[in-house]
Amino acid sequence: MANYFFSDLRCDESLISSFQNRELEDLYINSKKYFNKLKNINSDFNNMHYYLPDNTSFLRMHKKDKYGDNLSTFRPIVSYVNKHKIESYGFELGYYGFYLRVVNPIYKDTEHIGSLGLGSNLSDLMNELYVLNNSIPLLLLNQKNILKKNINISQNIIEFENNIVFNPRNNDYINYIIQTTNLDILQGQEYKIVNYKNSKYLIHNAFPINNFNNITIGKIINVVDVTEDFYHLHHEMFISVTINSLLFIIILFLIYIILDNYIKEFKKIEQNYNQIAMKLKNISRNLNPHFLFNALSVLSELIYKDPKKADITIVKLSKFIRNSLGSDSLISLKQEFEFVSNYLDIQMIRFENKINYNLNIDNNMLDRMIPKFSIQLLIENIFKHAIIADKNIEINIEIKYNTVNGIEIIVSDNGKGFNEINKGFGLTSLEQVIKSYCHGELSYWREDNYTYFKINIKECHENLNS
16 A cells, blocks of 8 residues: 555655755645545554655654654664665554554655655554454564664563564463463464463464565464364364265265166166157256256355355255156246256356356247256256356357247357367257257357357157157
């Protein structure tokens, strides 16, 4: 944020000119909007200070009437920036607390005219980290990277060998942990569990603090109360084992149902003279076990994360399985759409809403009969071959009717596409059924980065359901 602030300020010609000409009042007026904007964006930045090239204070926006004092010794970061003409920052422990100072050189054209520093109270910043992460942050810095100014070590500061640990919330158990554990976590260990009275705390490295030269000068350490997590661990493990066992039993049962249907279907094919009709019945029972396993996997996660969405998924999955086990080979468009909608809704949950679909049909056509799974098979084909990682997939289903071609079903998607299509059992069987028993045809093509499948159905023989 500070970098964007300095960039905007350097582009303000009137402000830079007033600083170059040492016009104190004009500089104060020109800077006031930036100072207010800075505090509105982040109230933790409450110091804004202009310095001359000789390290003399020229204007404190937070204390306008105090200026002219030389800060060479008092604030060496200013001397460093003015000498080397590079941005820098440092930590300062003083009478008003623990501060982060960011200082940038200021130029008028190519002339170095001084520098500008911003100051932020670290207590406020650390408290914001506490609110965001729901854990207590500690700041560890080597003492050589901290400027101390006429202060006594406060209760919020703990000295540890050559380090200073800043504990803004001043919790007793934090001070105890720091003083009694030798802070192995500070010496490179990634995490540690510490017992204090009847509680357990997890200490872990959060992230390093680097200077402008990308050199690590400290780190942020988080302390998390995990007492309740340990208390519930065995209970949650029991629930997890129980749920996983139930899911395993359900999977075995569903596999049994699927295999049993396959066996029954094979016997019917052997006995029926009309192989094409029987292929249609086989399609209606060709429930994809991969989809079923993926749906159950999604369901096991939702039980913990979103029970309400898990309930919805269970209802849709049960409808999907029930419809797939029906014996009719011809169903209405309304029934087919219900089946497809349940399938797509489950896939949307699985792919975290990266799937969008549109259904476009005249309500007057909902009672017209089509071979079961005609649309479902095309939709399933998209999830087998067209899904691209990290890309939102749009699926469009359009149904219309004309006197020449009869029912026209168009399914399109903007997925992976194809150069040549290899028709498997499903597409081949569907094409034969549509051609032999519905006087129609199946076609496909690529256009404008979309893949299109079209089914034309004139009229299907009623004996498909016999």
